[in-house]
Amino acid sequence: MNELFLSSLITWLEEYSIWGIFITDTNFKVIFWNKWLEVNTGIKKENIIGQNIFEVVPQIKRFENYFQQVLQGSSVILSQRFDKYLIPIEIKDEEYKYMQQTVQMFPLLEGNVEKGIIAIIEDVTDRVKREENYKKQIRSLKVLNDIQKSIFTLDREELFDKLFEGAIKISNAPFVYLFLIKDGNFLLKRSTKSVLDYSKDLESPSCILKKVLSERRTIYIPYTGETDIKCVNPVSNSVLAVPILGKEKVLGILVLESLERNSFKQDDILNLETLTMQAAIIFENIELLEALRESEARYRVLAEQSLTGVSLLQDNKFIYTNSRFVEILGYPPRLETLNDFTKYVYEEDKNRFLERYNQILENTFEYIIDEIRIRKINNEIAYLEISMVNVLYKGKKSILLSILDITYRKKLEEELKLLSITDALTGLYNRRGFMTLAEHTFSIANRLNKKIIVMFIDLDHMKEINDKYGHQVGDQALIDLANILRETLRQNDLIARFGGDEFVIMGIIGEENHKEIVLKRLLEKIEEFNSKQDRPYKISISIGIVTYDPKNPVSLEDLLQKADEIMYEQKRIKKEKLKG
Known part of the structure; x- marks a missing residue:
């Protein structure tokens, strides 16, 4: 034998x-x-x-x-x-x-x-690629979030630095060039390498800089060897040129070149376009503020074209608002006094906004930048970044109030936060997310004197599934179990993948028999899934369940360890039965 x-x-x-x-x-x-x-x-x-x-x-x-x-x-x-x-x-x-x-x-x-x-x-090629893509996604989100936060604080040179460094982080391209367009000329502001002399090719319709300028769109050439494109380093095999689009004109062009063919992925291109869009808003805002110092007439023209909401107040009354300001608020029927504005400010932020306004009024600070929420005319909640500064208008003290809709940035921040506490494969919380939220659940249970159940679940036969069908099928088995858990449990129950084939569940219970009800429903859902789904495997689990009673407090770590021990004991018994 x-x-x-x-x-x-x-x-x-x-x-x-x-x-x-x-x-x-x-x-x-x-x-x-x-x-x-x-x-x-x-x-x-x-x-x-x-x-x-x-x-x-x-x-x-x-x-x-x-x-x-x-x-x-x-x-x-x-x-x-x-x-x-x-x-x-x-x-x-x-x-x-x-x-x-x-x-x-x-x-x-x-x-x-x-x-x-x-x-x-x-x-491990596929796994490495998934990990690299995940890291790249987080890196790109951080770059976009960083430049969005700087809209009111950057000058021109700082903006060029942020845009240039952000493009390098997103793309990892060896050759990156930032051109500013002024009076039809291409002015090189930043570069990773010395740019070649393209002056003789600039008039050619095949020059990538000319094409972007005339077509006002991103141009990507995966392999330059198959084209007659000009104004590109001869050693480069792929090139991407992204315009910095203002409201009326192309402000500049970001050029990225690589020695490799097909170097730039669709996600990279989308993130770079978002980066240049944000840079264009900041650039126009800088031009707007510079113009304000030069002349009121020029200021009004640029203010009307700005993507930032701009207003001027004297004696708590609006004497000027540009079209973007009222657009951000949702076109209010009346906007004459400060009170007309504050009634749209979210109730919890209203006192802070008025306090900041008075600080500018009393010259406590030269300028203030803050964030508030507003409830627009259509009842939609929006996040605004506000900037307030003292100015003189016709010899009289005034307040320049600028607002920028940063709802998109807030969503980016939430997405970043979610990425750090979420399991990339299943979409459930990861270990960090569970431990963070479990402490909150503990405090609620203690305060309300409610019991908690903790379930430690292990997906049986995971190694056999991976060995027999491959890791892609194994990943699908983990996703299937995650979906079953979502369907079975309540929305406010904590569900997490701790790593590998282990899952943890925590929930507050009202009745003593609640855990038996949950277990019965879970096993029924698994049986239903196995009977309906055409998979090469059957979902089977080992479970360890413990109950936490505030009257007999123990630590979260001890509770998890106990549930883990019970689960492994059940797993051991299963294996012995199979041997028998």
Whole structure:
């Protein structure tokens, strides 16, 4: 029986394993080379068995010291973050030329005698790409949020710095150029490299700068070698040019070039367009404030064109409002006095706004920037960034009040916050999100003297699903269980994926038998899912349930540990029944 099992195991490792596996003796001569490695490396078994691994695959030589460590009895894990790959395996992918690998190596033992080395290679390319995309999304949101916050505080040079640095962070492009357009001329304001002399090509209709200026749109060329595009570095293989669009004209152009083909993804382009749009608003706001200092007539023209709401008050009465100001408020029927404005300010923010207004009136501060909420004419809540400054108008003290609708920025901030506490795969809370919100649930339960149930859930057979069907199917199983939990539990119950195949649920209960009701409903939902869904697997779970009573307080950590122990005991009993 043991020989049959061993033979079947060797056949599976050799023919069907989803990992690359090779075994060497103590002299590093290969004694096992499975089919996965044959297919992916192109090296046939008969050409490597009995050969020194470092001679047949010389790229592995750089890891020889780790092979020596394994022969000394140590196990070694080489993650993708340590080194991208052990064996260079070319793949068809836009981002990676070689398969990204995690490698495990451990001694081959016969009793206590070391007979060689076992190496297991896992393809982690898809996982690495998901992680990189997640990090890039957060980085882009931070860049957009940062420049949006600076709308009232930047001068021209600071704006150029923010725009230039933001474009580099979003795109990771090696060549980035920021041109300002003035009187039809392209003025280079920032660049990562010295720009070439394009003067002879500027009049050509194929010049990318001219095309963007005339067409007033973003132009992306995935591979410049297939076009006659000009005003591009000859070593670059892809180029992206994004206009900085003002209300009436193109203010500038952001040019990004890469040595790689197809370098810029759709999300990058969208984020760069949002960045330039925000920069255009700030640029026009700077021009507006500069114009205000020069002349009232010019100020009025630019104020009417501004995307910022601008108003002027004397003796608490509006003597000027531009069209954008009333548009942001939702076109109120009357806007003559300060009271006409404050009645739209959210009740909880009204006192703070009036206090800030009086501080400017009394010269406590030279200028004030703050955030308030308003309830527009259509009853919609909007977030505003307000700027107030003392000015003289016709020799009389006045207050320049500017408002900017930052509702979009607030949504970005909420999205950033959500990304930090949410599990990217299932959309449930992650461990950090659960621990943050669970403390709040604890305090409510203690205050109301209510009991809490905590359920620790483990998705059974997760390893078998991954091994048999692959990690993509395994991910779908986790998503399916997450959806079942959402459908089963109340909206105010906390549901989180703690990592791997473990989920945690916390909820306040009113009746003693509530946990039995919840458990019964959950098992029914799982049974219903298994009977209706056409999946290659069946959802099965192990559960540990504990109840928290404020009369007998324990810590959240102790409660989770107890639920975890009960869950693992149930899992152990299941395994013993299967063996029996």
